[in-house]
Amino acid sequence: MFxxxxxxxxxxARPVILLGVLLAGWIPVEALRSTAYRTADTYxxxxxxxxxxxxxxxxxxxxxxxxxxxxxxxxxxxxxxQHVYALSLPIARWQFVLMRFGAGAVLLGAVAVAVGVFGGxxxxxxxxxxxLHAYPVGLAVRFWLGSLIPFGLIFALIASNPTWIRxxxxxxxxxxxxxxxxxxxxxxxxTIVMQWIATSVFGPSGPLxxxxxxxxxxxx
Amino acid sequence: xxxxxxxxxVAYRPxxxxxxxxxxxxxxTGAIYGFLGPNGSGKTTTIKLLLGMQDADDGLIEVxxxxxxxxxxxxxxxxxxxxxKAHLYPSLTVSEMMDHHKAFFRTWDAxxxxxxxxxxxxxxxxxxxxxxxxxAGKLMMLLALSTQPDxxxxxxxxxxxxxxxxxxxxxxxxxYVSSRNATVLVSSHLVHEQERxxxxxxxxxxxxxxxxxxxxxxRSGIKRLRVRGAPPVLSAAPFTLLGRSGGFGPDExxxxxxxxxxxxxxxxxxxxxxxxVMDLDLExxxxxxxxxxxxxxxx
Numbered sequence: 001m002f003x004x005x006x007x008x009x010x011x012x013a014r015p016v017i018l019l020g021v022l023l024a025g026w027i028p029v030e031a032l033r034s035t036a037y038r039t040a041d042t043y044x045x046x047x048x049x050x051x052x053x054x055x056x057x058x059x060x061x062x063x064x065x066x067x068x069x070x071x072x073x074x075x076x077x078x079x080x081x082q083h084v085y086a087l088s089l090p091i092a093r094w095q096f097v098l099m100r101f102g103a104g105a106v107l108l109g110a111v112a113v114a115v116g117v118f119g120g121x122x123x124x125x126x127x128x129x130x131x132l133h134a135y136p137v138g139l140a141v142r143f144w145l146g147s148l149i150p151f152g153l154i155f156a157l158i159a160s161n162p163t164w165i166r167x168x169x170x171x172x173x174x175x176x177x178x179x180x181x182x183x184x185x186x187x188x189x190x191t192i193v194m195q196w197i198a199t200s201v202f203g204p205s206g207p208l209x210x211x212x213x214x215x216x217x218x219x220x
Numbered sequence: 221x222x223x224x225x226x227x228x229x230v231a232y233r234p235x236x237x238x239x240x241x242x243x244x245x246x247x248x249t250g251a252i253y254g255f256l257g258p259n260g261s262g263k264t265t266t267i268k269l270l271l272g273m274q275d276a277d278d279g280l281i282e283v284x285x286x287x288x289x290x291x292x293x294x295x296x297x298x299x300x301x302x303x304x305k306a307h308l309y310p311s312l313t314v315s316e317m318m319d320h321h322k323a324f325f326r327t328w329d330a331x332x333x334x335x336x337x338x339x340x341x342x343x344x345x346x347x348x349x350x351x352x353x354x355x356a357g358k359l360m361m362l363l364a365l366s367t368q369p370d371x372x373x374x375x376x377x378x379x380x381x382x383x384x385x386x387x388x389x390x391x392x393x394x395x396y397v398s399s400r401n402a403t404v405l406v407s408s409h410l411v412h413e414q415e416r417x418x419x420x421x422x423x424x425x426x427x428x429x430x431x432x433x434x435x436x437x438x439r440s441g442i443k444r445l446r447v448r449g450a451p452p453v454l455s456a457a458p459f460t461l462l463g464r465s466g467g468f469g470p471d472e473x474x475x476x477x478x479x480x481x482x483x484x485x486x487x488x489x490x491x492x493x494x495x496x497v498m499d500l501d502l503e504x505x506x507x508x509x510x511x512x513x514x515x516x517x518x519x
Contacts, residue, residue: 004323007316008309077309084307087273089324090297 001091006103012073017107020066024114027062028122028217031055045129048218056215059115059139063147064211066111071154074104079158097159104155108147116140119217132218139217146210153207223282224249224371224403225270230279232269240265240427243279247405247420252397254418254435255407256506262427263407264304267375271301284371297325300364304375304407306356310349314342314359318366325367333366340388354385361389365396372396374406378413390417415439415502425510435502442505443479443497446471450492458483462508471495475508 010017031051078086086096116136123134157165179193201208225247233239240262247253257263268274270283272292281288286295308317314337322328337344340358342351351359357377364372372393378386394417397404408414414421415435422432431438442462448471454461462475484494500508 001323004320008312008320011311011316077311080310081305081307084273084303084305085309088271088296088299088301088303088307090293090295091324092293 002099002102005096005099006106008077009070009074009100009103009107012077013070013104013107016066016069016073017110020062020111021114023058023062024111025118027055027058027115028119031217032122032126032128045132048129048132052216052218053214055217059143059215059217060146060211062111063108063143064150067108067147067149067151068154070104070107071151071158074100074155075158100159101152101155104151105144105148108151109144112140112144112147115143123218128218131220133220134218136217139215142210142215146215149207149210222249223247224251224284225253225405226280226282227266227270228280230266230269230276230281232265232274232276232278234265234274238262238265238427240269240276243427243429245422245429245432247403247422249403250401251420252404252406252418253420253422254414255405255422255424256409256411256414257407257424258409258510261424263424264375265427266424267373267405267407271296271299271373297327298370300367300369300372302357302360302364302372302374302377304379306348306353306360308348308356308359308363310347312348313344314346314348314351315344317348317359318363321363321367327368329366329368332368333362336362336365336392339392354381357381357385357389361392365392368400370402372402372404372406374404376408377406378410379408386413393417411503411506412501421502423506423509431509438505439499439502441479442475442477442500442508444500444504445474445476445479445494446496446498447474447487448472448493448495450487451490454490458486463511475500475511477508 031054032048033051087093089096116139119136119139120134123136128134157168175193175197179188179191182188183191200206202212203209223246225245227243227245230243231239231241238260243262243266245266255263255266265274269276270281270288272289272295275289283291283295284298286292288295309320312320318333318337322330322333340355340362342355342359342362346355348356348359357380361377364374374393377393378389381389390413393404396402406414406418419435420433421435421438423430433441450472459479460477462477464472464474479497481497487494
């Protein structure tokens with residue numbers, strides 16, 4: 001059953017997974033390209049480090065984009081038909097949801113594997129300075145776990161019933177509008193609620209905190 | 221005979237303006253049960269309740285010996301379901317959809333599936349989003365029949381299909397039922413079609429089951445009489461008067477339920493002359509029944 005679920009999700013998410021794999025190959029090449037033109041210049045290591053830090057942001061954006069697209073594509077076909085087909089299958093709802101989530105995690109894992117493999121190949125070929133080391137496996141694991149968080153959030157939101165989705169969207173939009181109005185009319189100096197949300201989500205204990213740390217392929 | 225489907229005092233209110241009220245309904249094992257009712261009467265909602273797709277607010281639902289919704293997965297493993305609207309994944313091909321379905325049903329008969337695919341003229345590589353309505357209907361029937369179900373639940377399976385496709389779908393259904401003692405619940409507003417294949421009938425209107433009985437009883441129980449000279453008010457009639465209207469000349473036409481030939485003497489005692497007793501077909505009986513239920517008459 002899982003294979004059947006995975007096969008459908010692969011079909012729906014195939015373009016974005018393949019694009020993710022291509023980008024996973026391109027990012028480390030771009031990040032480590034400068035090693036081919038290295039000189040004895042003392043500025044070499046900081047500039048290499050900067051390009052790897054830039055690649056970190058690209059990995060994060062890639063993880064976020066792939067996770068969101070895979071999450072949306074996971075439920076799209078079911079949502080369009082009010083989940084009638086899925087509900088007519090002889091399987092408990094929680095099992096079906098778990099299989100859908102598992103299949104999404106496997107697809108994200110494919111991109112994470114590409115991140116690890118291409119990162120490993122690129123860092124093995126590139127002549128890195130002695131004090132820097134490559135961490136392709138660590139990066140791949142971080143990529144996978146990091147992408148699972150936004151995937152899980154969107155997956156859960158779309159899998160819930162339309163009333164709940166409407167409630168969340170309307171509540172969020174109301175908060176943002178009220179917050180902006182309060183600031184525009186001078187009642188507050190900052191957008192308090194939005195800042196609080198940003199801190200809660202991206203802060204050290206927030207679910208998306210991993211996206212503010214660095215995902216370094218090469219580090220000391 | 222045990223019941224394949226039993227609903228007892230089921231209540232469900234999916235919206236403010238519509239509710240299923242105190243629904244008690246039984247589909248005997250082996251029956252082909254025609255589930256009739258106008259659009260919006262609650263047929264599809266009832267079907268979703270008995271498949272565990274929606275949870276009733278009150279009452280008991282048992283399907284193939286399993287309590288619903290708790291036992292829905294076990295019951296669904298033995299049910300072939302064809303919904304009112306195509307519900308399949310549009311980007312898959314016919315063969316991919318068959319493979320996907322097969323993975324969830326241990327009873328999947330691959331040979332039968334292939335045979336039906338060829339019989340219905342469906343190509344394996346055809347994408348579902350490019351299938352015509354008739355082809356999509358055939359594919360849904362194929363998926364339902366290939367699981368070798370003990371119970372087929374068909375919600376308007378031939379609605380909107382052209383006569384040729386309808387004939388194909390119905391003949392596949394009849395073949396299956398005759399080769400296997402399966403129970404069928406078929407919802408439709410195409411009354412003539414139900415009359416040909418069903419041996420039980422249930423009529424739903426406004427969220428209420430207004431009648432449920434064997435088809436022959438339904439057909440023979442409701443008659444149209446041509447009567448002359450009856451008093452304006454009838455007292456203690458041995459039948460139920462469903463409707464009374466002017467007919468040809470001095471004659472009146474009555475729709476009656478529970479008519480027996482010996483009741484003609486009662487009419488004579490009222491000073492009325494009975495000129496003709498007409499059999500109604502299922503559609504006419506259905507319309508008479510709905511008229512009565514909507515005016516609060518006894519059925």
